Amino acid sequence: MTDLPTIPEHLRPEDGRFGSGPTKVRTEALRALADTGAELLGTSHRKSRVRDQVQRLQEGLAALLGAPDDYEVLVANGGATAFWDMATHGLVRERSRHYVFGEFSEKFSRSTRAAPWLAEPEMVEAPHGSRPAVGPSEVADVHAMTHNETSTGVVMDLRRPDDDALVLVDGTSGAGGVPVDLRETDVYYLSPQKGLAAEGGLLLAMCSPAAVERIGRIAAERHVPPFLDLTIALDNSRKHQTYNTPAVASVFLAAEEVEWLNERGGLSWAVEGCRSKAEHLYGWAEQAAYAEPFVDDPAARSPVVATVDLDGVDADAVNRVLRANGILDTDGYRKLGRNQLRVGMFPAVTQADVEAYTACVDWVVERLA
Numbered sequence: 400m401t402d403l404p405t406i407p408e409h410l411r412p413e414d415g416r417f418g419s420g421p422t423k424v425r426t427e428a429l430r431a432l433a434d435t436g437a438e439l440l441g442t443s444h445r446k447s448r449v450r451d452q453v454q455r456l457q458e459g460l461a462a463l464l465g466a467p468d469d470y471e472v473l474v475a476n477g478g479a480t481a482f483w484d485m486a487t488h489g490l491v492r493e494r495s496r497h498y499v500f501g502e503f504s505e506k507f508s509r510s511t512r513a514a515p516w517l518a519e520p521e522m523v524e525a526p527h528g529s530r531p532a533v534g535p536s537e538v539a540d541v542h543a544m545t546h547n548e549t550s551t552g553v554v555m556d557l558r559r560p561d562d563d564a565l566v567l568v569d570g571t572s573g574a575g576g577v578p579v580d581l582r583e584t585d586v587y588y589l590s591p592q593k594g595l596a597a598e599g600g601l602l603l604a605m606c607s608p609a610a611v612e613r614i615g616r617i618a619a620e621r622h623v624p625p626f627l628d629l630t631i632a633l634d635n636s637r638k639h640q641t642y643n644t645p646a647v648a649s650v651f652l653a654a655e656e657v658e659w660l661n662e663r664g665g666l667s668w669a670v671e672g673c674r675s676k677a678e679h680l681y682g683w684a685e686q687a688a689y690a691e692p693f694v695d696d697p698a699a700r701s702p703v704v705a706t707v708d709l710d711g712v713d714a715d716a717v718n719r720v721l722r723a724n725g726i727l728d729t730d731g732y733r734k735l736g737r738n739q740l741r742v743g744m745f746p747a748v749t750q751a752d753v754e755a756y757t758a759c760v761d762w763v764v765e766r767l768a
């Protein structure tokens with residue numbers, strides 16, 4: 400550590416958290432949590448103090464994402480990963496179609512493939528760094544899409560295919576930073592430790608009437624383990640509760656972030672901020688002699704997770720120096736196996752800090768060359 404170069408103070412970002420998940424949690428939100436003192440943590444999640452926070456999160460999120468009036472906001476434990484098993488049990492009737500273009504989109508398909516009560520999933524795959532084309536299916540009753548593929552830094556256009564299948568969208572890292580029209584989706588689900596700058600462990604899902612109907616019908620037809628049962632999750636969500644005990648800090652931090660975004664102008668404000676940070680970062684990568692955006696198609700480049708290939712300099716070495724200087728977690732996704740930086744530019748990350756980040760990388764690369 401001692402022999403690694405020290406980046407000059409004036410170049411460094413104010414906040415060094417650039418991870419793609421978990422992501423920067425605003426310290427103001429942490430202070431607000433601490434300020435609840437004896438009022439919230441350590442009190443019953445069946446009573447109004449906690450349930451009011453759950454409701455604040457549900458209503459704030461519906462407003463942020465522009466949920467139609469007849470969509471319900473489901474709250475449960477276990478995050479997006481739990482949702483994949485919940486959907487495998489309780490939303491896919493016979494067969495799902497998966498749009499696979501990275502690690503997270505692929506993981507959901509592993510759940511449905513392994514389920515003996517379902518037929519082999521249909522796979523629409525695209526090479527890492529690109530995105531699959533959406534279209535109708537002859538056989539599937541669920542389309543599984545991913546708004547932002549966090550592993551590769553690719554965004555998907557969300558469009559309802561011309562068929563009767565439900566559209567389930569993983570919005571974990573896209574929510575809050577990428578435009579969305581929830582009418583194009585039946586379930587838009589997320590974990591709050593990425594785009595929403597909170598802690599993990601929680602599942603949030605905007606559910607259309609068609610999704611709610613399917614959930615009820617399947618639960619009446621086959622056994623679903625209670626922890627994964629979406630009818631139980633919906634019943635509890637309507638009372639601003641969860642089936643089992645939630646992490647209340649996670650609820651509070653997500654509610655704080657959502658309120659913070661809504662007060663500043665909501666999704667369009669957040670989207671514009673992310674677009675501007677992305678413009679800087681990809682522009683820098685295009686100009687730098689040693690860097691290049693990993694995603695060729697500018698329209699597919701994520702405004703919240705930038706992936707940048709390095710040439711002639713070792714990304715691990717760059718990240719080691721950055722880390723020693725308090726600039727954290729911009730390693731590429733391991734399984735992608737590329738010489739790459741991956742930079743989180745979520746709504747909580749400031750433009751000034753993204754600009755400081757690229758200046759620091761330039762400084763480090765010059766020292767390492």
Ligand SMILES: *Cc1c(COP(=O)(O)O)cnc(C)c1O
Pocket residue numbers: 420477478479480481503545547548549550569570571572590593599600
């Ligand atoms: C991180 C991530 C997940 C997994 O979230 P967990 O909270 O760990 O279950 C799923 N999907 C996407 C797109 C992610 O980025």
